[in-house]
Amino acid sequence: MLIADWMTKDVVTITPERSMMKVSKVMKDKNISRVPVVDEAGKILGIISDRDVKDASPSKATTLDMHELYYLLSEIKTRDIMTKKPVTILEDETVEKAAVLMLEGNFGGLPVLNDNGVVVGIITDTDIFKVLVEISGIYEGGSQVCLQISTAPGSLAPVLDFLKESGARIMSVMTHNVAEEAGMKNVYIRIRDMEKGAFKRLKATLNEKFPVLFWAVDPVHRVL
Numbered sequence: 001m002l003i004a005d006w007m008t009k010d011v012v013t014i015t016p017e018r019s020m021m022k023v024s025k026v027m028k029d030k031n032i033s034r035v036p037v038v039d040e041a042g043k044i045l046g047i048i049s050d051r052d053v054k055d056a057s058p059s060k061a062t063t064l065d066m067h068e069l070y071y072l073l074s075e076i077k078t079r080d081i082m083t084k085k086p087v088t089i090l091e092d093e094t095v096e097k098a099a100v101l102m103l104e105g106n107f108g109g110l111p112v113l114n115d116n117g118v119v120v121g122i123i124t125d126t127d128i129f130k131v132l133v134e135i136s137g138i139y140e141g142g143s144q145v146c147l148q149i150s151t152a153p154g155s156l157a158p159v160l161d162f163l164k165e166s167g168a169r170i171m172s173v174m175t176h177n178v179a180e181e182a183g184m185k186n187v188y189i190r191i192r193d194m195e196k197g198a199f200k201r202l203k204a205t206l207n208e209k210f211p212v213l214f215w216a217v218d219p220v221h222r223v224l
């Protein structure tokens with residue numbers, strides 16, 4: 001899954017000379033929590049988050065009057081509080097790699113660059129959630145069965161053949177990646193809703209033939 005297919009392309013950016021007050025307003029107006037900082041050519045210089053703005057803002061206990069406060073906020077520039085040399089990712093790299101970088105670095109999002117170093121998007125933890133939701137098919141409901149199978153090659157084929165012969169329509173298959181020497185791994189298969197009697201028979205037979213760990217039935221999720 002490529003970053004280019006899942007990132008937010010209409011990315012909001014800001015220049016390093018803009019005031020902290022302007023950055024704060026942009027974030028509030030656009031309902032975003034981070035903004036890439038770029039030069040005139042659109043190349044990445046840094047990134048600024050809502051936490052950066054909060055940390056640089058005067059305390060509520062400040063003795064500054066309103067005019068002094070506004071002057072201070074207008075004088076603090078993006079370049080003064082941004083994170084320089086931020087971790088970035090290329091648009092032709094994978095969503096999985098982005099997830100690893102965000103998890104290990106405790107980031108909420110990454111600027112996405114093209115081969116020329118120009119910011120062309122941003123990918124956030126929310127985008128990663130969307131990938132999981134859309135790939136799994138849970139919006140359309142269905143049932144998920146978790147089986148424990150061997151890590152040996154071809155171990156999944158008998159399960160898939162059985163589901164096909166039973167008239168089950170597979171929505172997604174996800175496998176817990178483990179080392180081959182582990183011997184066993186969990187596989188999560190989501191199937192579309194079936195007629196109640198057919199599903200009951202499928203469930204009973206599958207439980208007899210294969211090592212089923214659990215079944216979970218999800219309703220159709222209506223997007224408002």
